[in-house]
Amino acid sequence: MLNNTVWSILCLLSLSAAIVGHANDQSVVTVISKEGQDAVLPCSLSTRKNIVQTVFDWKKDDQKEVFLYDAGIHYNNGRTGQDQQFIGRVSHFPGQLEFGNASIIIQNTTVIDSGTYSCVFPRIQPQAQIFKIQLLIGGTFKDRSNIIPGAAQEPCVTILTATEHKVFLKCEVRGAFPQPKVQWQDSDGKVLPAEEPQVSERDKRYSVTLITTVTRTTTNRFYCVVTQDVIKHRTAADIYVPFCEPKCNHSAGTFMGGWFSGALSVGGPLAVFLVIKYIKKRQRERSDQQEKDPENGAAVSLNLEDV
Incomplete structure (x- = not known):
């Protein structure tokens, strides 16, 4: 299995050599993977300089520590400071260090791993070398509320008020990130007209309230559907309206x-x-x-x- 991965990275590096060999022009290599699979992020010096005794540092979105190697010491053999998201999931290619290869493998990827990764050689002279890799993880929509921080919890749906001919339904979503899209739907999945959503933001968390008006139709059950495209998250709640025949x-x-x-x-x-x-x-x-x-x-x- 590991041999196949090594051959994959070597092939990938040969195909992207023109981009990776010019790190400081900020060209970006795009890597696409499916959720649940391992992703190889390429990073290699065009000079093929031996980096066994040097430093290279991988970060995600210039913030999260992914993998730091310093003359043989790294996150998998005693170094601390790795972001919780990547603990136990990232490894490098020890046998390729002497050829200037600092590529890494992220195991069992999820949609939250998508983002821009940087591979930095801070001590390379005459100037530091920086490589950019865009990782895109394709996933299916599912409820990730107990997996990804910020994924919207099941919305709160209520009957706001009622008249003889209309019923006003309210859907509330609290503390979600990124900002969710909220829709009212009937039992056939048809999107219902609604008022302009009321959106508020606090500490980078979004709350959304959406009100719709329903009348006597062929269905008594309505759904508030909450979707966050970036993290492939979807959740919903339903409500029964007892229209009297x-x-x-x-x-x-x-x-x-x-x-x-x-x-x-x-x-x-x-x-x-x-x-x-x-x-x-x-x-x-x-x-x-x-x-x-x-x-x-x-x-x-x-x-x-x-x-």
Whole structure:
């Protein structure tokens, strides 16, 4: 397995020699890999100078320490300071150091490994040598909320308010990075029209609130979908809206036994609206009955105990 990797790096270096051999012009080599595979990042001096007793330092996005080698001492044999993201996952090619090869392997890559890497020889004369490598990891969208810091948690969805013909749904996402895209969808995956999202940022974390309006449709279930393209993260939450069918007007038992309990489980505003509507209807029915048959006595007022 290692021999195959060595041959791969040698082939890659020969193909990119024209770029790697001119480090200080800041040309960038692009390396593409799939999530879960190992990625080889090339870095080699065009002079093929022996670097066994020198220093080379790999960093990601000019911040995270990936791999530091100093005359035989590195992160895998006692040196400290490596970023947590790369501990136990990065190695070099000891047998290639005498040929000026400072390439590294990142094992079991994930989308969070994507970024710009720099390979620096700070002590090479007459000036330090710097190589740039762009690593792109192709991945599939999945829930990474417990894997990647900043990945959005499952959103909070609620019924904001309701009228006789419309229900207003609210979706809230808190503390996500990078900034997520938020959409309301129906059960068929169709994106629903919504208000302009309300976005706030604090300590490089984004919070987003999105409100949509739904009416009676062929579905009662709606989804708030949160997507972060850069880290291939997606999560969602659903909510059930108990729209009452026309037949409910003729079946008190069905209404109170099903829709009333369902409304309470979804949200107070809608439940109150439906109960008030039902009570007013029953009061009108009793009033009409009294006018038709006054001998049956006075109209009886309806309260919640009648329900």
